[in-house]
Amino acid sequence: MARAVLHLELPGIYVAAARELALAPPDRPVLIHRRERLLDFSPLPGLLRGQSLRLARALVPHAVPLPVGVLHGAETYRTVWDELLTVGPALEPVAWHGGYVDVSGCLPRRGLDVYLARLAHRLELLTGVAPARGIGTSKLVARHASPLGRIVDPRETLPFLHAQHLRPDQGLTRAMIALLTELGCHRWGDVARVPEPRLQALFGLRGTILKRWSEGTDPRPVRSRYPPPFETVQAPLEPDDDDRWIEIFVPLTRLLAERLRRRGEVTTEVILALGGRAGWETFRRRLARGVAQAERLRTILLGLLPAHLDPWAYHELRVTLRGLRNQEVVQGVLFRDAEEERRQQVDDALSRVRSRYGLDTIGYTGETPPRERLAEKVWKLEGVEA
Numbered sequence: 153m154a155r156a157v158l159h160l161e162l163p164g165i166y167v168a169a170a171r172e173l174a175l176a177p178p179d180r181p182v183l184i185h186r187r188e189r190l191l192d193f194s195p196l197p198g199l200l201r202g203q204s205l206r207l208a209r210a211l212v213p214h215a216v217p218l219p220v221g222v223l224h225g226a227e228t229y230r231t232v233w234d235e236l237l238t239v240g241p242a243l244e245p246v247a248w249h250g251g252y253v254d255v256s257g258c259l260p261r262r263g264l265d266v267y268l269a270r271l272a273h274r275l276e277l278l279t280g281v282a283p284a285r286g287i288g289t290s291k292l293v294a295r296h297a298s299p300l301g302r303i304v305d306p307r308e309t310l311p312f313l314h315a316q317h318l319r320p321d322q323g324l325t326r327a328m329i330a331l332l333t334e335l336g337c338h339r340w341g342d343v344a345r346v347p348e349p350r351l352q353a354l355f356g357l358r359g360t361i362l363k364r365w366s367e368g369t370d371p372r373p374v375r376s377r378y379p380p381p382f383e384t385v386q387a388p389l390e391p392d393d394d395d396r397w398i399e400i401f402v403p404l405t406r407l408l409a410e411r412l413r414r415r416g417e418v419t420t421e422v423i424l425a426l427g428g429r430a431g432w433e434t435f436r437r438r439l440a441r442g443v444a445q446a447e448r449l450r451t452i453l454l455g456l457l458p459a460h461l462d463p464w465a466y467h468e469l470r471v472t473l474r475g476l477r478n479q480e481v482v483q484g485v486l487f488r489d490a491e492e493e494r495r496q497q498v499d500d501a502l503s504r505v506r507s508r509y510g511l512d513t514i515g516y517t518g519e520t521p522p523r524e525r526l527a528e529k530v531w532k533l534e535g536v537e538a
Contacts (some may be wrong), residue, residue, distance in 0.1 A: 154306045156287055157374060158240065158253040159294035162232060163201070164281030165249050166192035169226035176216040183208050183217045191220055192249065195281060225385075227407065232278050233378050234414045239271065242376040246322070252291055254374035259287075264303065288312075290370035295321060310368045314341030322372075323361060331355075340366050379415055379476075383408055386470040389426070391463035401450045404471050409446035412473075418442025420475035422449065424456045427468035433458075442477060449473075 166184040176182045181194035183205065190203040198211045205217060229248045236243055240258050245251035260267050268285060276282045286297025288304040296316040297304050304312050317339055318329045331354055337343045343351075344366035351359030364370070385404045391397045412418060422443070423436045435456040443449060453471065 154256075155289050156254075156256045156259060157289070157291055157294040158255045159250070159286050159288075159291070159298040160236070160253065160275075161250045161284035161298055162275065162279055162281075163192060163249070163283070164195075164279035165228060165232055166220060166223060167194055167281075168279045169223040169228040170218055172226050172228050173223065175218055175222060181212060181215040183212070183215045184220050184223070185217060186220045227410075228278065230379075230411060231414070232275060234411075235274055235278065237379070237415060240374075242374045243378040244374045244376070245378055251378075252294065252374045255287070268303075290368075291372050291374070292321065292365055292370040293368075295319070313366075313368055314339060314344060316340055318343070323358065328355060328358070328362075379417075381476065382472055382474045383411055383419075383476070384470060384472045386468060389463065389466050389469045391466075395463075397463055398454070400469060401453050401471075402446075404469075405446040405449040405453065408449060408471065408473055409444060412444040412476075416479045417476045418444045418479050419449075419473035420477060421473070422452050422456070423472040423474060424453055425470040425472070426466045427470070428466040430465070438475075442479065444479065 167182050170176055170182050170184065171178070181196055183190060183194075183199075184192040185205045185208075188205045190199065190201055190205060190208050192201070193199050193208065194215070196212055196215075199208055209215065209217060233243065233245060233248075236253055240253040240255040242254040243251065244253075268287075272282055272285060284298045284301065286294050286300065286302050286304070288294035288297050289306050289309050293304050293309055293313055296313065296319070302312070318324065318332060318337065320326050320329065332343065335342075335346060335350075337346060343362060346363075348360060348363045351363050353359070355362065385407055387400055387404060389397060389400070408419075420439050420442055421436060422439065423434060425432050425434045435458065437452055437456055439452075443452070449471075
């Protein structure tokens with residue numbers, strides 16, 4: 153069976169992330185840049201990726217420029233790559249806007265064009281722009297095939313590769329391409345005609361690698377780097393006198409539960425971290441059964457809150473899910489630990505009390521004795537004057 157690698161470019165993913173975060177008015181185009189170079193943009197004539205931001209703003213003066221760093225945390229990124237989990241067993245994003253999928257043995261024998269067209273349509277619904285895609289027997293060939301939308305047959309690999317211009321890639325920098333251009337090498341076919349000792353003298357071990365690539369040999373595997381082994385969300389902690397800050401767990405747990413649902417996973421460990429002036433405090437709970445529901449995650453987090461918690465001493469909250477496993481694999485109890493089960497029962501009971509009576513900082517002494525503060529809370533909820 154011949155090896156097959158799918159390379160994808162996802163133009164529009166950063167613009168979709170900006171729309172998700174509402175960082176620009178919906179009626180104005182967006183320019184996403186990195187180090188004053190255009191990385192992504194709304195579909196507009198005259199713009200190219202890699203173009204200088206100054207020129208792009210001159211061409212489209214009414215567009216909203218945004219640095220790519222402000223898009224951190226957008227759920228669009230994960231939603232798009234989650235869509236690719238069913239395509240192949242190994243996903244290797246080089247960046248959020250592109251990467252590789254090992255599809256060896258996973259492609260249909262008939263109707264391959266229709267299959268790829270449907271995949272492109274699903275991704276276009278998420279990003280707003282049709283992706284560039286190409287399939288080859290190696291990463292190198294697939295990357296050159298994606299701008300052309302080609303499926304390169306194994307028998308056509310070498311002629312196709314020799315006709316392609318040199319492009320920056322992992323292991324091939326712009327400086328190396330400049331030196332090869334001085335030698336008269338503009339295409340991979342030109343590199344194949346350069347003696348290997350000459351390439352070694354210029355680039356050392358990389359020269360040998362370039363020679364192998366030019367001959368159609370690229371054994372680099374598609375490393376499985378997605379989905380991540382753990383999921384983390386964080387938010388600033390803004391306490392208030394009415395203890396409404398506890399509602400911060402609602403959107404965070406919903407977000408985590410949605411990620412788990414899309415991938416068909418459950419978590420077996422929940423970690424709560426609170427950051428303050430004195431550093432970070434961490435609280436964790438192993439789970440006897442896999443958990444994926446938002447309400448259950450919120451219950452666990454409420455139970456993890458320490459009884460002596462002073463929310464005013466912290467400024468940031470972080471929730472991490474570890475031990476992610478496929479939902480179909482996890483059946484019954486993962487481990488039998490009486491102490492762990494007892495802790496979960498205590499978490500559930502404490503969470504129910506806090507949720508029912510609003511005692512989100514139960515046990516916090518502050519300036520008032522805890523018994524008095526507890527009584528005042530209950531009286532206030534039941535409409536009784538203290």
